[in-house]
Amino acid sequence: MISLYDTLSGEVRPLELREPGRVDMYVCGPTVYDHPHLGHARSALTYDVLRRYLEWRNLEVRHVSNVTDIDDKIIERARREGRTESEVAAEWEAVYFDVMGRLGVLEPHERPRATEWVDDMVGFIGRLMEADAAYVTPSGVYLRVRDVPDYGDLVHRSLDDLRASAGARVEVDEAKEDPLDFALWKAAKPDEPSWPSPWGPGRPGWHIECVAMSLAILGEGFDIHGGGNDLVFPHHTNERAEALAAGQTFAGHWMHNAMLNIDGQKMAKSLGNYRTVEELLLEHPDNARAFRLLVLQTHYRKTMEVTPDLLASARAAVQRLDALARRLKAASTEGNAVEPALAECVESSLDPGPGSSVPHGVTERGSIVLSDGDLEEWRTAAEGTAEGFSAEPVSPRHQRRFCAAMDNDLRTPLALTEVFTLVRRANTAFDAASPDGRIYAAMAIELAKSLGLMDEGAEPAADSGDAEIEDLVARRQAARDARDWATADSLRDELSALGVVVEDTPNGPIWHRA
């Protein structure tokens, strides 16, 4: 049973799926006109982790995320650069997905572009007009907010309250019936791209695209609608109003991630502490995973801090995971992956309890290296019957706690606790030359993978320098065997000059790039 905080009801509620076994989620994506910043990254990572976890629990996820490729900012940039809006949007859309990909964010299954769905939006507005929920003014088509039942429910504010602050910052269009009414369709202005409509040429208002596309692609009552918490009002409130006014059932669950602070202050261009993801990635090769870890170490509904120190600390933690992965690899005799069997073990300890509507288990994952014997041992160990093993039932217990934490509104900081506890147990067991080491290590890595913390096709594949390095490592080992420390140390210096770190283990030396 997986529960998530629902902004609308204001409480953590079980995720009731429209269709058992499948989760349909729509997440508000970027407006593509500039470099993606760390805030975009946090948001994308939040939903990436949700998706990965749901999939890891064997749910089929359909993840849709829009690309807003027409709006004021894009028009402005296009004008400034003397290009077309679609050129600007195409450029930044490519940058966005490239950057997110480098952060390990899985691509949404569908990423509809607003400009390709204008017909649907026009159709949707047409239905609102027919229902007399909207009206036309010289500047466009507006939704009549006062007729929408429970308009302010998502922000938990009354209509009067909202009305009181409406216009406080933005000039109110006198033609509107009510200051809260918002544009569904903006009448074309000179030199702006426009599309035809029954109300004259123009372009869609901000909110209509998400309603039209989410309902068209996922259908009524889809499971989760997500985005940053700055979208709760007005964006999501207005999307919801449009859907309600059209008589359509909208999202079942509203999910919002919190913002982030840089060096203790909100990140803003005006404060000069605006950080792009590209800068982050350039700074250090491990920053992609370090940032993900940082995101995971803070609950998604809480403002997170980003400072150079925190990033460095997260990098150290990530390296700890990598070190364990190397240890596991070195300790595994033959590289025969027996993945499905391990998955079975994992699944056996994932029992969500009676009455759960959520299927459980794990999807197939590659690259955990264990022998068949290990698995058998693990299984019996889990039953607490095998001699020489103490891993039981500790390992499954950590996993259960991990799932319990994740199931309870994605408490990733708590879930990580289990991962790192497993890491320590694994290392302790390895130190003691206990067979438990591989079990703990495999489990720790499996859990880390479910959060996207371990690179998928892990093995970076031998590159050209490897033969040379292997040779140096071997010669150093030979020198050590001959107790020729001077030679051994100078060879280690050579390796370190190549950016290679050697670690001596009971199973012989292993090395990795720093």
Next chain:
RNA sequence: GCGCCGGUGCCCGAGCGGACCAAGGGAACGGCCUGCAAAGCCGUAAAGCCGCGGGUUCAAAUCCCGCCCGGCGCUCCA
């Protein structure tokens, strides 16, 4: 002004009524391991009793009231 969210050790950050837990990560220091390292493990005491002041309770970091401080939102915004 209205609404919301936080204030826990050197830093980040769990815990949200009692137990194994004030978790986990990072930093620092000491020790073990090591030919030396790296990695790893172990330990760190009397000023962390959980922003401050009251209250509820047999029992509160956890609930209630007030106050102080910080952050965010109120149609640009992840």
